[in-house]
Amino acid sequence: MADIHSSTRKLLAMKNGLKPLKTAVVHPVDDYSLRGAIDSAKEGLIDPVLVGPREKIEALAKQEKIDISPYTIIATEHSHEAAEVAVQMARDGKVEALMKGKLHTDELMEAVVDKEKGLRTGRRMSHVFIIDVPNYPKPLFLTDAALNIRPTLMEKKDIVQNAIDLFSILGFGTPKVAILAAVETVSELMPCTLEAAALCKMAERGQISGGILDGPLAFDNAVSKESADIKGIKSEVAGDADILVVPDIESGNMLYKESRFLTGSDGAGIVLGAKVPIILTSRAGDSESRKASSALALVYTRNREKLDIKP
Amino acid sequence: MADIHSSTRKLLAMKNGLKPLKTAVVHPVDDYSLRGAIDSAKEGLIDPVLVGPREKIEALAKQEKIDISPYTIIATEHSHEAAEVAVQMARDGKVEALMKGKLHTDELMEAVVDKEKGLRTGRRMSHVFIIDVPNYPKPLFLTDAALNIRPTLMEKKDIVQNAIDLFSILGFGTPKVAILAAVETVSELMPCTLEAAALCKMAERGQISGGILDGPLAFDNAVSKESADIKGIKSEVAGDADILVVPDIESGNMLYKESRFLTGSDGAGIVLGAKVPIILTSRAGDSESRKASSALALVYTRNREKLDIKP
Numbered sequence: 001m002a003d004i005h006s007s008t009r010k011l012l013a014m015k016n017g018l019k020p021l022k023t024a025v026v027h028p029v030d031d032y033s034l035r036g037a038i039d040s041a042k043e044g045l046i047d048p049v050l051v052g053p054r055e056k057i058e059a060l061a062k063q064e065k066i067d068i069s070p071y072t073i074i075a076t077e078h079s080h081e082a083a084e085v086a087v088q089m090a091r092d093g094k095v096e097a098l099m100k101g102k103l104h105t106d107e108l109m110e111a112v113v114d115k116e117k118g119l120r121t122g123r124r125m126s127h128v129f130i131i132d133v134p135n136y137p138k139p140l141f142l143t144d145a146a147l148n149i150r151p152t153l154m155e156k157k158d159i160v161q162n163a164i165d166l167f168s169i170l171g172f173g174t175p176k177v178a179i180l181a182a183v184e185t186v187s188e189l190m191p192c193t194l195e196a197a198a199l200c201k202m203a204e205r206g207q208i209s210g211g212i213l214d215g216p217l218a219f220d221n222a223v224s225k226e227s228a229d230i231k232g233i234k235s236e237v238a239g240d241a242d243i244l245v246v247p248d249i250e251s252g253n254m255l256y257k258e259s260r261f262l263t264g265s266d267g268a269g270i271v272l273g274a275k276v277p278i279i280l281t282s283r284a285g286d287s288e289s290r291k292a293s294s295a296l297a298l299v300y301t302r303n304r305e306k307l308d309i310k311p
Numbered sequence: 312m313a314d315i316h317s318s319t320r321k322l323l324a325m326k327n328g329l330k331p332l333k334t335a336v337v338h339p340v341d342d343y344s345l346r347g348a349i350d351s352a353k354e355g356l357i358d359p360v361l362v363g364p365r366e367k368i369e370a371l372a373k374q375e376k377i378d379i380s381p382y383t384i385i386a387t388e389h390s391h392e393a394a395e396v397a398v399q400m401a402r403d404g405k406v407e408a409l410m411k412g413k414l415h416t417d418e419l420m421e422a423v424v425d426k427e428k429g430l431r432t433g434r435r436m437s438h439v440f441i442i443d444v445p446n447y448p449k450p451l452f453l454t455d456a457a458l459n460i461r462p463t464l465m466e467k468k469d470i471v472q473n474a475i476d477l478f479s480i481l482g483f484g485t486p487k488v489a490i491l492a493a494v495e496t497v498s499e500l501m502p503c504t505l506e507a508a509a510l511c512k513m514a515e516r517g518q519i520s521g522g523i524l525d526g527p528l529a530f531d532n533a534v535s536k537e538s539a540d541i542k543g544i545k546s547e548v549a550g551d552a553d554i555l556v557v558p559d560i561e562s563g564n565m566l567y568k569e570s571r572f573l574t575g576s577d578g579a580g581i582v583l584g585a586k587v588p589i590i591l592t593s594r595a596g597d598s599e600s601r602k603a604s605s606a607l608a609l610v611y612t613r614n615r616e617k618l619d620i621k622p
Contacts, residue, residue, distance in 0.1 A: 133569075133572075133573055134573050134574075135572065135573060135575070149493075149500055149501055180561075180565065181561060182460075182560040182561045182563075182564035182565070183564075189460055190560070190561075192561060218564060218565075218568060219564065219565045219568035219569055219572065220568040220571070220572055223572060224572060227572075246561075246565070248561065248562075249493040249501070250492060250493045250501075250503060250557075250558050250559065250561070250562040251559075251561040251562040252493070253493035253494075253529060253530070254491065254493070254529075254530045254557070254562050254565060254566050255565050255566070255569055257529060257530035257531040258444075258530055258566055258569050258570065258573075259569065259573070260531070261444075261446065261531055261534060261535060261538075262444055262445050262446060262569075262570070262573050262574070263445075263573070
């Protein structure tokens with residue numbers, strides 16, 4: 001069994017010497033989100049700006065014995081306003097990342113995707129989880145298990161490219177990308193198998209770059225050479241995938257939740273494709289996975305600067 | 312960590328004293344499918360009738376040193392004919408179950424679902440896997456991860472009822488049924504969350520019976536009390552599910568493959584809703600999971616007889 005915490009530790013190890021990421025923490029009005037942000041700050045991962053109702057945050061900090069005296073609070077009234085203000089700060093270059101506090105992902109993302117005042121780039125935004133599974137020698141990038149519900153082909157193109165870019169910017173090289181389906185053959189009854197084939201062709205034509213794609217692949221073919229061999233699949237990606245691209249949010253979410261639940265492992269995750277990385281984390285997540293996500297956003301941002309890649 | 316082979320062993324233990332199931336093995340022309348069938352026969356689980364090309368089967372048996380002398384061969388030419396002949400034998404009451412050999416599931420199922428010569432009942436046919444996951448104290452029934460690609464609401468109703476009936480006929484009592492989605496709230500952006508709510512209401516109205524339903528639930532809410540508590544979910548099912556109902560084949564297949572891959576556990580599975588149970592098994596499956604599936608079909612059939620339940 002592989003070390004189930006390896007990707008988290010790997011990310012945390014990569015942050016050494018990097019300047020903490022100036023991060024707007026959006027509406028941190030419960031213990032979980034405030035403590036999570038401050039824990040990441042103490043690790044030197046982020047330099048938080050707390051955006052939310054000042055009195056409520058101060059009272060919470062006092063009650064939960066969290067020292068927030070070193071940090072700035074930008075006072076806002078409601079969660080909706082906090083999201084808008086945080087997004088504006090990112091537009092103005094005052095912060096380099098956003099972290100979700102206590103508000104719905106939809107509410108935060110509504111401000112992020114606003115066509116006039118949001119953080120759009122030419123890319124569709126998408127989410128990447130980095131997870132560890134037993135019996136597999138390396139971390140897996142899983143996308144999109146959180147943001148895009150039922151992406152179209154052109155949205156999947158951006159989802160794939162975002163994940164490839166993340167992998168590459170982190171310094172991991174050229175990823176092998178498995179486009180997952182329920183089967184490894186193309187069937188018109190399962191449209192995601194056609195889209196998988198189309199994405200591979202797009203990579204051949206240069207419409208997607210920087211990764212080695214194959215699909216459709218079933219989960220077992222993607223991560224097990226033996227399964228791929230039994231099925232007679234000849235593929236550079238099969239059995240050795242770095243990135244798993246799921247067809248929709250249901251399959252992605254279940255894969256992610258099962259891996260976390262089965263192994264108890266922490267996962268890191270960020271939203272890409274916006275002007276700044278965005279750290280979501282679910283309420284059922286824990287401080288470790290929030291730290292790993294902060295480390296991911298930090299290393300991604302600093303490496304991008306070093307490589308002079310514009311968002 | 313729970314005993315990851317517990318459901319397989321449990322099923323195998325239940326077969327004691329039961330008369331083996333007369334089973335048509337459809338086109339067993341490779342080592343894997345022939346050996347699997349004979350292994351199940353040696354365990355007293357099935358009494359196989361080999362339906363396929365006589366010379367090819369005999370040559371294979373000789374080459375692989377598998378003793379098939381105790382068993383009948385019904386000679387057919389092609390896999391398509393084997394499927395039709397096996398289905399006719401089931402219609403005539405000459406066999407009590409079908410087992411897939413070396414042919415595509417689609418080819419076998421085409422003969423099974425034929426409106427005039429097939430094995431239809433009033434129910435939509437569906438597949439149930441019984442899987443073991445670590446950190447969970449009991450086997451999980453997973454449906455439908457193999458047969459129905461994107462079932463409609465009314466098809467899901469039958470899928471749920473088939474799984475409840477299986478659970479109950481095996482003598483496990485009244486199952487808690489989690490209708491899975493990516494989230495635990497109803498959202499019109501995710502139609503499967505509405506269908507989950509509709510299925511719960513159908514259970515209240517008696518359109519589905521014999522189980523305690525709740526959904527939508529995310530995977531973690533379904534199997535972890537802690538996750539459910541953090542989300543404030545009040546539910547008899549959350550954290551204690553016996554049956555997981557997935558929205559489509561992609562999510563189901565990935566959940567199943569991940570559980571097998573992560574834990575190395577064997578799973579049992581059968582198709583319900585036909586006049587006789589049908590044992591599918593993938594080429595990447597192994598002899599243990601074929602035996603567990605045979606035991607499942609056997610116990611299900613004998614218990615159904617005892618309870619005088621007609622297909």
